[in-house]
Amino acid sequence: MHADEWFGDGEGDELLPDVAGLTPVRTLDDMRRRPAVREASTPVEALKRAFGYDAFRPLQGESVDAALAKRDCLVVLPTGGGKSLCYQIPAACGAGLVLVVSPLIALMDDQVAAAREAGLTAVALHSNLGEAAKRTALQQLANGTLDLLYVSPERLVAGDLMGRLDNLALLAVDEAHCVSHWGHDFRPEYRQLRSIFDRFGAVPRMALTATATPQVQDDICVQLGLRTPLRLIGHVDRPNLIYRAVPRHSAAKQALEVIKRHPQEGGIVYAQTRKEVETLAGALVKAGVHAAAYHAGLPAEVRAKAQDDFVNERLDVVVATIAFGMGIDRSNVRYVVHANTPKSIEHYQQEAGRAGRDGLPADCVLLYGAADLMTHRRLATMDGPLSPDRERALDRQLREIGRYAVAPVCRHRLLTEHFGQPYPAPGSEARSEGCGSCDVCLGETKELPAEQAVVTAQKIISAAWRLEGRFGPGQCVDVLMGKATDKSERAGHDRLTVFGLLKDSGETAVRAWIDQLVVQGFLALREEGVYSFLVITDAGRALCRGEGAVRLGVVEERATRSERKTRTPSASAAAAAVGPADQGLFERLRTLRKLLAAKAGVPPYVVFHDSTLQAISAAKPTSMATLIGLKGIGERKAARYGAQVLAVVAGEEPEKAAVRAAQA
Ligand code: ADP
Numbered sequence: 145m146h147a148d149e150w151f152g153d154g155e156g157d158e159l160l161p162d163v164a165g166l167t168p169v170r171t172l173d174d175m176r177r178r179p180a181v182r183e184a185s186t187p188v189e190a191l192k193r194a195f196g197y198d199a200f201r202p203l204q205g206e207s208v209d210a211a212l213a214k215r216d217c218l219v220v221l222p223t224g225g226g227k228s229l230c231y232q233i234p235a236a237c238g239a240g241l242v243l244v245v246s247p248l249i250a251l252m253d254d255q256v257a258a259a260r261e262a263g264l265t266a267v268a269l270h271s272n273l274g275e276a277a278k279r280t281a282l283q284q285l286a287n288g289t290l291d292l293l294y295v296s297p298e299r300l301v302a303g304d305l306m307g308r309l310d311n312l313a314l315l316a317v318d319e320a321h322c323v324s325h326w327g328h329d330f331r332p333e334y335r336q337l338r339s340i341f342d343r344f345g346a347v348p349r350m351a352l353t354a355t356a357t358p359q360v361q362d363d364i365c366v367q368l369g370l371r372t373p374l375r376l377i378g379h380v381d382r383p384n385l386i387y388r389a390v391p392r393h394s395a396a397k398q399a400l401e402v403i404k405r406h407p408q409e410g411g412i413v414y415a416q417t418r419k420e421v422e423t424l425a426g427a428l429v430k431a432g433v434h435a436a437a438y439h440a441g442l443p444a445e446v447r448a449k450a451q452d453d454f455v456n457e458r459l460d461v462v463v464a465t466i467a468f469g470m471g472i473d474r475s476n477v478r479y480v481v482h483a484n485t486p487k488s489i490e491h492y493q494q495e496a497g498r499a500g501r502d503g504l505p506a507d508c509v510l511l512y513g514a515a516d517l518m519t520h521r522r523l524a525t526m527d528g529p530l531s532p533d534r535e536r537a538l539d540r541q542l543r544e545i546g547r548y549a550v551a552p553v554c555r556h557r558l559l560t561e562h563f564g565q566p567y568p569a570p571g572s573e574a575r576s577e578g579c580g581s582c583d584v585c586l587g588e589t590k591e592l593p594a595e596q597a598v599v600t601a602q603k604i605i606s607a608a609w610r611l612e613g614r615f616g617p618g619q620c621v622d623v624l625m626g627k628a629t630d631k632s633e634r635a636g637h638d639r640l641t642v643f644g645l646l647k648d649s650g651e652t653a654v655r656a657w658i659d660q661l662v663v664q665g666f667l668a669l670r671e672e673g674v675y676s677f678l679v680i681t682d683a684g685r686a687l688c689r690g691e692g693a694v695r696l697g698v699v700e701e702r703a704t705r706s707e708r709k710t711r712t713p714s715a716s717a718a719a720a721a722v723g724p725a726d727q728g729l730f731e732r733l734r735t736l737r738k739l740l741a742a743k744a745g746v747p748p749y750v751v752f753h754d755s756t757l758q759a760i761s762a763a764k765p766t767s768m769a770t771l772i773g774l775k776g777i778g779e780r781k782a783a784r785y786g787a788q789v790l791a792v793v794a795g796e797e798p799e800k801a802a803v804r805a806a807q808a
Pocket residue numbers: 197198199200201204221222223224225226227228229475501502503753
């Protein structure tokens with residue numbers, strides 16, 4: 145195909161059409177001169193110039209080096225680990241065109257917006273792209289000015305792009321676990337990539353994913369035809385996430401507590417069913433929270449609006465089923481609350497992992513109840529009985545996530561070890577007092593001493609035994625608490641020796657212990673229709689005879705309260721991090737960011753990360769030169785937004801500063 149066919153006859157100095165709402169800033173001639181951001185340079189120079197970052201995160205540098213040395217590689221990095229830079233930096237170094245295969249349009253569009261903000265020429269070819277934009281993209285492709293081309297696997301397999309991909313420097317496959325049957329999200333089209341890639345001979349391949357099991361890794365290498373690949377496997381732990389798992393007594397009230405710690409910040413609340421989503425969203429809105437519901441039963445426009453508002457920071461909280469999240473790249477999600485226990489540890493890791501992609505602290509709170517696991521089992525077997533293999537897998541999944549939820553063991557350690565890695569990461573400083581960022585290590589959840597745990601468990605199990613499997617967990621709690629209800633009197637439970645036996649421990653604790661005993665298999669829930677009955681198991685009977693060991697944890701209510709007191713109530717956590725003196729500036733910069741983002745038609749976090757606003761608030765730069773030295777500010781961003789930022793730092797109102805022209 146000759147380039148002119150794509151150019152039409154209007155070559156020259158005309159402004160290129162706008163591709164996705166971004167202001168056209170360059171002419172064709174400018175582009176032939178090649179933009180400054182992708183001048184031939186070392187990876188570290190490109191990192192600084194285009195993205196404004198001083199140093200690579202773990203394994204980023206190695207993967208870039210592999211690509212530049214034409215070596216295939218597999219990159220496994222947790223969410224927020226910075227996978228996109230692994231293939232964007234080779235393009236920014238001037239190595240040539242990088243082709244990125246990505247499974248979702250929303251993911252592609254977000255990445256394209258971010259790459260363009262960094263000054264790279266990027267486009268995603270997909271069905272939502274207008275004709276004019278598509279023509280432009282193909283022009284850029286033809287004259288070699290494109291840095292990054294995103295396509296879906298279907299599009300690549302269709303074959304019409306094949307003759308146009310000269311000068312390919314790298315074939316990158318994002319969400320590469322989609323190629324494997326063993327992972328979640330299997331996509332059959334991913335299986336056809338290999339034969340396409342084979343036609344590009346020596347062009348290096350880079351497969352990237354956050355899903356880390358060794359089996360999936362092997363499968364990716366085989367299915368994508370990676371040739372003696374360098375395996376760059378990162379540590380799965382996300383140290384900036386603060387994990388908590390606490391018994392649920394009121395989902396709305398507990399979610400609200402977390403939300404109140406993060407005024408005006410973004411968060412996600414996951415619930416199990418559509419109905420629970422509606423109820424929770426309703427309760428939060430009533431409490432004055434800026435929240436919206438999101439589930440598959442809502443009309444597409446309603447869902448699209450919620451997603452769009454959330455990404456563009458016009459909405460603080462989305463209450464959703466797990467249908468929400470794929471393709472949400474908002475990097476400053478400050479908390480993820482699970483109102484129910486998720487399906488598996490893998491699911492939890494993925495859903496909670498949407499918090500804190502920018503590396504700043506974020507809260508992940510799981511509210512558990514043993515009944516959640518029953519619901520998962522019921523949903524899994526709704527279409528008939530499972531094969532013995534599936535049944536065993538389901539048992540294991542539910543047991544593991546149940547254990548995560550109730551075992552009084554460091555949550556960071558448990559998650560990391562689940563993925564077969566040691567905790568803490570080798571080489572990191574050993575921490576004798578634990579991770580410092582989970583409810584257990586923060587001392588909010590305490591483990592009962594072994595002997596006390598056994599005695600407590602025995603009391604509960606014998607109460608359940610006396611109820612003869614004819615009552616639910618609620619009645620067992622009432623009996624142990626010594627609540628004189630009609631039900632207790634009618635059944636004569638108020639005359640049982642176990643009546644009021646655990647009165648002093650508090651209802652929340654007793655409820656949680658029953659859940660913990662269910663998860664550990666000493667008690668079980670037997671379902672009949674809509675009722676569930678508490679029964680005792682063989683292991684429970686054995687424990688009452690003094691055989692076996694049990695672990696019980698208690699949540700120290702006061703710990704969370706005192707922690708809350710240490711924060712300035714009016715400031716968001718991100719603002720609080722900069723210190724009281726700079727909070728006002730941080731908030732004004734946030735307003736500026738929102739205005740600039742709206743003008744550029746991109747989400748606010750694409751303009752600047754929260755961490756960049758923090759750096760500016762602390763440093764208060766007075767010149768372009770000092771501004772460029774700050775984290776997250778490359779040359780392009782400084783040129784585009786620097787004048788406005790400096791004006792706000794100097795005291796101008798954001799609304800006024802936003803309408804200032806960018807520097808030439
Ligand atoms: P992933 O795709 O692995 O979840 P991203 O590529 O979206 O992660 O990166 C997460 C965030 O971290 C992005 O906002 C990105 O700009 C930022 N980031 C990436 N690399 C670095 C780095 N070396 N230094 C600072 N921030 C980085």
